[in-house]
Amino acid sequence: MPEPQPFAEALSSSPQLFARLLPTVFFEKYLALDPPIRPSLRSPKQFRPCSINTSALPNTFGSAVVRMGECIAVCGITGYIVDSAEVGPSSLYTNVDIVGRTGPPQPELMSMSEWMYETALATKLFNPVQLRIQGTTQTLVLQAQIQLLSQMYSGEVAWAALLASLAVTRIPKAIPSDDEETVTADFGTEPDIRFSRTESKKLELNYQSLPWCVSFGVMEDTGLVLADLEGRVEDASVQGRITIVTSAGTNSLQNLCVSAGKSVISKDHIRQCISLAKQRAAELDSILKSQIYHAYGNGW
Amino acid sequence: MTVLGPAQRSPATATTAFLYRVDGSASWTVGTAHIIVSVSGPMEVNKRDELPDIATLEIVVRPDVGVASTREQFLQDRIRRVVGPVIALELHPRTLIQIVVQIVQSGDTKTLNTIALSASINATYMALLDAGVPVRSTVSATSIVCYGTSSIQGGLTTGVLIDPTRPELEKIEKDITSVHTIAYELKGGQIERLLLSESVGTFTEDEVFECYDTAAKVCEETNGTMREAVTKSVQQKGGWRD
Numbered sequence: 001m002p003e004p005q006p007f008a009e010a011l012s013s014s015p016q017l018f019a020r021l022l023p024t025v026f027f028e029k030y031l032a033l034d035p036p037i038r039p040s041l042r043s044p045k046q047f048r049p050c051s052i053n054t055s056a057l058p059n060t061f062g063s064a065v066v067r068m069g070e071c072i073a074v075c076g077i078t079g080y081i082v083d084s085a086e087v088g089p090s091s092l093y094t095n096v097d098i099v100g101r102t103g104p105p106q107p108e109l110m111s112m113s114e115w116m117y118e119t120a121l122a123t124k125l126f127n128p129v130q131l132r133i134q135g136t137t138q139t140l141v142l143q144a145q146i147q148l149l150s151q152m153y154s155g156e157v158a159w160a161a162l163l164a165s166l167a168v169t170r171i172p173k174a175i176p177s178d179d180e181e182t183v184t185a186d187f188g189t190e191p192d193i194r195f196s197r198t199e200s201k202k203l204e205l206n207y208q209s210l211p212w213c214v215s216f217g218v219m220e221d222t223g224l225v226l227a228d229l230e231g232r233v234e235d236a237s238v239q240g241r242i243t244i245v246t247s248a249g250t251n252s253l254q255n256l257c258v259s260a261g262k263s264v265i266s267k268d269h270i271r272q273c274i275s276l277a278k279q280r281a282a283e284l285d286s287i288l289k290s291q292i293y294h295a296y297g298n299g300w
Numbered sequence: 301m302t303v304l305g306p307a308q309r310s311p312a313t314a315t316t317a318f319l320y321r322v323d324g325s326a327s328w329t330v331g332t333a334h335i336i337v338s339v340s341g342p343m344e345v346n347k348r349d350e351l352p353d354i355a356t357l358e359i360v361v362r363p364d365v366g367v368a369s370t371r372e373q374f375l376q377d378r379i380r381r382v383v384g385p386v387i388a389l390e391l392h393p394r395t396l397i398q399i400v401v402q403i404v405q406s407g408d409t410k411t412l413n414t415i416a417l418s419a420s421i422n423a424t425y426m427a428l429l430d431a432g433v434p435v436r437s438t439v440s441a442t443s444i445v446c447y448g449t450s451s452i453q454g455g456l457t458t459g460v461l462i463d464p465t466r467p468e469l470e471k472i473e474k475d476i477t478s479v480h481t482i483a484y485e486l487k488g489g490q491i492e493r494l495l496l497s498e499s500v501g502t503f504t505e506d507e508v509f510e511c512y513d514t515a516a517k518v519c520e521e522t523n524g525t526m527r528e529a530v531t532k533s534v535q536q537k538g539g540w541r542d
Contacts, residue, residue, distance in 0.1 A: 089411045107373050114374035121411060122479075122500040239385070251504050258497040259381040265494055267509055274505055 019233050027237040031224065038226070039233055040069070047214075047228045047280055052160070052291050054168040061142070062169030062203070066161040069230050071150035075161035077169050079140045081193055084132070087139060090121045091128035094144045096158050108153045115155060116146075116162070119213075119245060123254045125166060126205050133174040136190050140171065152235065155243065156228075159213040164288055167210065170200040209247040211254045212284045214277040216242040220263045225272055227280075240265055242273045248282035309462045312422070312522060314529040316430040317537065324431025328423035331465035333407025333415045335423040339431040341397035349396065354389035361401045361420070375401070375417055382421050382441070382483045382496045388434040397433060399424055409469050414443040414481045417498070418463070421483050422522060429530055437492060440522040441483035444511045446503065447475040460511075462518055478503040482515035486523050491516045 019026045019039070030039050037043060048069035057063035060076040096113045097105070105113075131140040144165065146158045172195040180192035217226040218240030229238060239261025245254040253274065258265055312330035319325035322338040329335075342355055349356045359380050361372040379401065387397065401424060407415035421441035428435055448458040449472070458477075461468055469476075478501030485492045499508050 107377065110370045110373035111377040114370035117370070118374075118413075118500060252502050253505065253508070254500070254502060256497065256499040256503075256508055258494060259378075260385070260493060260495050261381070262385045267512070270509075271505065 023233040023236040027233050031219070031222075036224070040230060042228075044224055044226050045276060047283075048230060050160070050284060050287055052164050052284075052288050054164055054288075054291060054295060060165075061171060062165045062167075064161050064164035064168065066157055066164055068154070068157045068160070068228070071148070071152060071154040071157045071230065073146055073148050073150075073154070073157040073161035075144055075146045075158070075165040077142055077144050077165050079131075079142045079171075081133070081138050081174075082141055083190075084137045084139045087128075087141060090117070091131055091139075092120050092125065092142045092144060093117065094120055094146065094162060096146045096148065099147045099149050106153075112153050112155050112158070116158060119159070119255050120144075120162070123211050123245065124206055125163075125211075126203055130171065130201075130204060133176070133193060136176055136193070138190055138193065140174070142169075152230065152232070154230070156213040156215050159245070160284065163210045163212065166203060166205060167288060168292065169203040171203055172196050173199040173201065207247055209249050209281065209285050210288070211245050211247045212277075212281040213243065213245045213255070214273075214280045215244075216273045216276070218242065218260075218263045218265050218269055220261070223264060223266075223269065225269055225276075227276055239263060242270060244274060244277040246274065246277050246281055248278050248285055309518075310465060312463070312525050314422075314426050314526060316426055316529060316533045322431070324427045324429070324433070326423050326426035326430055328419050328426060330419055330422075330463050331407055331415070332405060332467070333419040334404040335416070335419045336402045336404055337420070337423040337427040338400045338402075339397065339424075339427040339433060341431070341433065342392035342395035343398070345394065345396035350394050353393050355387075355392040355395045355397050357384055357387070357389065357397050357399070359383075359399045359401065359424075362403065364403045364406050371413060375413060375420060378417055378481075378496060378498065379420055379424055382439060383424055383428070385495070386425075386435050386437060386439055386485065387428065388436055391434050399427070407466050409466065409473055411473075412469065412479060414445070414479050414498070415463070415466075415469075417441070417481045418443040418483070421496075422526070426526060426529065429526075430533065438486040438489075438523055438526065439483060439495060440486065440519040440526065441481065441496070442515050442518040442522065444480040444482065444515060444518075445469065445472075445476060446478045446480070446501070446507065446511070447472040448477050449475045460514070462514065477501050478507065480508065480511045480515070482512060482519075484516060484519040486519065489520065489523055489527070491520065 050068045053065045056065050057076045062077040065074050094116045144162050174193050176191035181189040182192050217229045217238035240263030241259045243257040310331045314328050316326045319338050322340045324339040327336045345356050359376045361376045401420050418441040425439045445461045481498045483496040485495050
């Protein structure tokens with residue numbers, strides 16, 4: 001074949017440029033193959049590979065780093081003390097940030113942050129009674145700071161990091177001080193609290209199998225279900241979305257968000273996604289369990 | 301499992317065309333919720349937000365009390381997901397369609413935002429009609445709250461509230477098992493497809509599908525309410541012909 005002429009070379013574009021300019025067409029070319037495949041070389045129902053590392057951060061009650069495909073989320077759990085009377089509806093506050101971005105948070109990030117807070121509230125991950133400080137009217141409130149190392153707003157990775165870090169969270173024993181006091185909201189006094197460096201208690205979660213978040217896309221013309229969307233191309237080409245929070249081994253769901261865009265999403269699509277989500281939840285449970293066993297041995 | 305049917309619910313009322321400096325406006329009242337939406341456009345857009353092939357959609361949600369927080373961003377995102385695909389954005393490229401949602405009374409309790417979302421979706425759609433923005437089909441939304449209380453005798457009573465008022469919600473607040481906000485697309489008064497469904501709590505696949513069916517019936521009724529309001533509004537606007 002003769003060498004391409006300079007003129008022809010300038011007209012032919014690289015696949016990356018094609019993906020930037022016409023993501024929908026680029027995506028459909030891949031899906032039109034037999035069997036259909038995605039640009040990331042995953043099959044439509046294939047999930048991203050996931051790895052979890054727990055207790056990576058110092059100075060936290062619990063932490064985890066979760067990686068799914070190209071998206072990484074780091075979660076650290078800390079806490080602060082409030083008067084029992086002042087505790088709001090939740091004993092767990094979540095905040096999601098993107099690493100390396102300055103300036104005000106993007107609207108997608110704010111709405112993901114709100115989704116996480118509401119889902120954490122509704123799923124009742126743990127009994128807040130465990131956070132009470134004995135002998136005082138004060139209680140601990142947990143704060144989960146989640147950092148995303150990825151440009152895509154991946155709610156399921158952030159949620160996975162939250163679950164994994166709560167699964168290894170240990171609440172240090174609170175020791176009310178004998179001589180120092182602090183003034184409370186109603187102008188009474190309470191003993192100052194300090195935390196033991198040696199004694200701690202594992203946070204008991206309300207779930208044996210954790211409620212993981214799994215997301216899907218539904219194509220507009222073909223109704224094809226795609227598991228675990230990732231990347232700019234898939235995000236631009238697939239408008240129909242189904243996000244499910246569920247745990248393996250039960251038939252109850254904690255969260256189901258369906259947003260059709262221009263696609264037609266039927267009950268069958270949803271049924272299919274729920275059963276795939278339960279399989280994925282079981283897979284993530286075993287990844288987390290084996291990581292905890294590997295790190296802490298059988299005594300956890 | 302109890303069979304769900306449209307329970308007693310307060311009717312919704314809608315009024316339109318009462319704001320002067322915008323292209324369209326609507327007010328939607330259902331139960332204790334009251335939302336006002338204004339729509340302006342298609343109009344001039346700054347170069348930074350301009351899109352070459354479709355109109356830019358800007359949605360702003362303002363709360364009833366306090367400053368806008370992540371909650372309003374969440375509502376904005378969900379309203380956009382419902383209303384975005386229904387507006388014929390490609391008919392007005394390089395323009396802006398601006399939607400401002402003012403929550404006058406959210407009708408929710410402190411921890412929920414379902415009533416505000418469903419009422420905002422309905423109000424937004426009415427305002428788009430009033431502004432004459434080209435839309436492909438009708439949209440209507442509803443809120444369904446499922447609760448279950450265990451009585452002392454050991455029995456479990458379950459119930460379902462559709463578009464509840466705030467006092468109704470506060471009464472069963474501790475026993476709420478799941479909350480569903482569902483929006484449908486309709487054509488010619490018939491359900492065409494599901495547009496949005498946000499379900500939170502503890503529920504099974506069957507429960508949520510029953511909620512979808514109940515919501516479909518409710519959305520057809522809401523569509524009827526919208527049709528009456530639009531008919532009245534068109535008669536008023538065309539009054540100069542007489």
